[in-house]
Amino acid sequence: MTTDPWGRVDDDGTVYVRTSEGERVVGSWQAGAQEEALAFFRRKYDALVTEVELLEKRLRSTDLSAATAMSNIDKLRASVTDANAVGDLESLGRRLDALSGRAEERKVEQKQAQEEARGQARETKERIVAEAERVAAETTHWKSGGERMLELIEEWKKAPRADRPTEQALWKRMSAARNSFSKRRKTYFANLDQERDSVRVEKERIVAEAESLSGSDDWGPTARAYRDLMQQWKRTGRADRASEDKLWTRFKAAQDRFFDARNATFAERDAELRVNADAKERILAEARAEIPGISEPRRARARLRDFQEAWEEAGELPRDVRDQLEGAFRQIEDGVRRAEDAEWERSNPETLARARDTVSQLASAIAGLEAKLEKARDRGDARRVKEHEDALEARRAWLAEAEKALDELS
Known part of the structure; x- marks a missing residue:
């Protein structure tokens, strides 16, 4: 009989494994020496050890799921329990028990991670x-809004899944938002087509x-009509x-047909009116040279009438010089009018009376101050003397100006 710490081979070739509960027959060997039988059944044990070590390593260093680990442990446990092998089978059982505990811990960890992942998926x-x-509710930029809706659908597809009830409820809202956006966009463009048709x-x-106005030669009213039509065009949309x-x-x-025709007509008319401009420039030059030198306003007015009559007889001016020449002639007319106004102011009885009254009041005030000055000098009151x-000095200057104005009015 050949023995081993964990088994033996009987003389009849029966192979036993030792356990805490006693010996158990694991096989029979008739093909050779008993040592070869023990070596053969120890190799079977070593194979089981290798499987247990491999599972320990996978559970320790990979993301093997708890369910897969438990399934592999159960299969190995069955293999170890009924193993036809010679070795410390009970120690392998204890190692499998430890692996079961680690698998249970992983089950809890994976469940927690799964819940966290689902929570993050739900938030996303x-x-x-x-x-x-x-x-769907707010945007009116339909192109960019449609593009963003498609991007959100793609984000949804790529996002991790939440739990089934949450997933279904959120997809229902997502689908409703997409349909609402499509409906609003369709309604908008339908209304837009209707509005554009009205426009x-x-x-x-x-x-x-x-x-209908393009052939008109009623230049002023037709030009105003075109401006009004342009405003209508802008307001219409x-x-x-x-x-x-x-x-x-x-x-x-x-x-363009109307304004081109009008411009051509005006250009032709302006060319014809150029002779009028030459005439009025001569009238303006004569008026500028003569009227400012007439000191008597009535004579200036009479001479201005001659120039005004000549101005009217000279006819219409070309547009390019109209404002310039008319403005220059109005300056001469304004000068004559200002001279007349000044003459009237000088000859106005009320103005003359006010000027005389001013001279009288100032003369009276000066006489009173001179009397006060003499009294102050007699008293030796230097301060009063200086004030008077x-x-x-001030009132004598005022009197001089007032007398000069009175002389001019007289």
Whole structure:
């Protein structure tokens, strides 16, 4: 009989393994020496040890799921319990028990991690849904809004999954937001098409009126009519792009025909009126040279009438010099009027009376101050003397000016 710390081979070839509960038959060996039998069954034990060590390493250094680990442990436990092998099978059992405890811990950890992941997934998808609902409810930038909605759908697909009830509830909101946005966009463009059609009809009316005026030679009223039509065009809004471009081309062409004709007519007329401008420049030069030298306002007015009559007879001015020459002639007329106003002011009885009264009052005040000055000198009151002398100096200057004004009025 051949023995081993963990088993033996009987003389009849029966192989036993020793356990705490006694010996257990694990096989029979008839093919050779008993030592070979023990070596064979020890190799079976070593294979089980290798499997246990491999599982320990996987559970320690990889993200092996707790469920997979427990399944592998159960299979190994069954293999160890009924193993036809010679070795310390009970120590392998204890190692498997330790692995079961570690697997249970991993189960708790993985469950906690899963809950955290689901919570983060829920927060991520709630954020995505909230933004989708905001886009659906608020945006009016349809192109960028549509692009953002598609981006949010892609973010949803790439985001991790939450628990099933949460996932279903959030997707229901997401789908409702997408449908709401699509409905609002569709309604907007339907209304926009209707509005643009109304704008197109109104602008067709404006263009028709502009075209009907393009041949008019009633220059002033027609130019005002075109300005009014342009304001109407701006207030009306925009039609669809194709109609807008086509109608604007027609409107601009009609307007250009009218204004080109008007400009050509005015240019021809201005050329004819150039002789009038030459005549009025001569009249203006004579008036400037003569009228300012006439000191008598009545004579200046009479001479101005001669120039005014000549000015009117010279006729209409070209547009490019009209304002300049008319303004220069008005300056001469204004000068004559100011001279007349000044003459009237000088000859006004009330003005003359006020001037005389002013001279009288100042003369009286000076006489009173001179009397006060003499008394102050007699008393030797230097301060009063100085005050009266300063007051007399000021009033004598005023009197001189008042007498000069009175002389001019007289």
